Amino acid sequence: AQSVTQPDIHITVSEGASLELRCNYSYGATPYLFWYVQSPGQGLQLLLKYFSGDTLVQGIKGFEAEFKRSQSSFNLRKPSVHWSDAAEYFCAVGAGSSASKIIFGSGTRLSIRP
Amino acid sequence: GAVVSQHPSWVICKSGTSVKIECRSLDFQATTMFWYRQFPKQSLMLMATSNEGSKATYEQGVEKDKFLINHASLTLSTLTVTSAHPEDSSFYICSARTGTNVLTFGAGSRLTVL
Numbered sequence: 001a002q003s004v005t006q007p008d009i010h011i012t013v014s015e016g017a018s019l020e021l022r023c024n025y026s027y028g029a030t031p032y033l034f035w036y037v038q039s040p041g042q043g044l045q046l047l048l049k050y051f052s053g054d055t056l057v058q059g060i061k062g063f064e065a066e067f068k069r070s071q072s073s074f075n076l077r078k079p080s081v082h083w084s085d086a087a088e089y090f091c092a093v094g095a096g097s098s099a100s101k102i103i104f105g106s107g108t109r110l111s112i113r114p
Numbered sequence: 115g116a117v118v119s120q121h122p123s124w125v126i127c128k129s130g131t132s133v134k135i136e137c138r139s140l141d142f143q144a145t146t147m148f149w150y151r152q153f154p155k156q157s158l159m160l161m162a163t164s165n166e167g168s169k170a171t172y173e174q175g176v177e178k179d180k181f182l183i184n185h186a187s188l189t190l191s192t193l194t195v196t197s198a199h200p201e202d203s204s205f206y207i208c209s210a211r212t213g214t215n216v217l218t219f220g221a222g223s224r225l226t227v228l
């Protein structure tokens with residue numbers, strides 16, 4: 001069965017520091033992979049997605065993610081975080097035919113240290 | 115861009131009453147919408163897939179008589195929590211497909227059952 005693991009529940013980084021959020025997936029075929037961000041009490045916003053092609057994917061707000069098939073990983077990175085990046089981040093995999101269902105990881109809460 | 119609107123964003127009800135949450139696609143048609151439930155500090159769990167003009171498809175373990183879903187038009191899906199109890203208190207989020215394997219999420223509806 002498809003699954004997504006985000007091993008870090010909570011991460012705190014200093015403003016201006018680099019960030020990497022980890023995501024590992026389990027899927028039999030080439031996965032559709034996503035990163036979403038959720039601010040408190042809000043819905044989810046898509047940061048970026050990977051379907052095929054270039055394994056380094058650029059997203060909004062300066063985020064990027066790299067698909068590594070050998071490691072079954074899709075880690076999210078940002079070279080310099082801003083206080084406004086504090087939020088909950090969810091990695092997700094598209095499951096079923098044409099990724100008709102989205103399965104979410106447990107999320108990583110990002111806090112920014114002034 | 116495509117917008118998914120949820121209403122109400124926040125609702126309190128007494129135990130035993132029913133509550134309806136609306137999910138609307140603005141400026142686009144959504145033949146399929148998805149309903150998720152999110153407990154505090156946890157991930158999103160897919161409850162059901164709502165299909166316009168047909169019965170919803172519920173995930174395993176979700177009571178279809180408890181969570182009634184109606185998708186009567188191409189722009190509106192509703193989730194009715196029947197005979198609500200305190201354990202039904204949660205954050206409910208809907209989404210609609212707005213591109214190839216891409217979902218746009220509503221801002222969510224927080225239900226509190228007293």
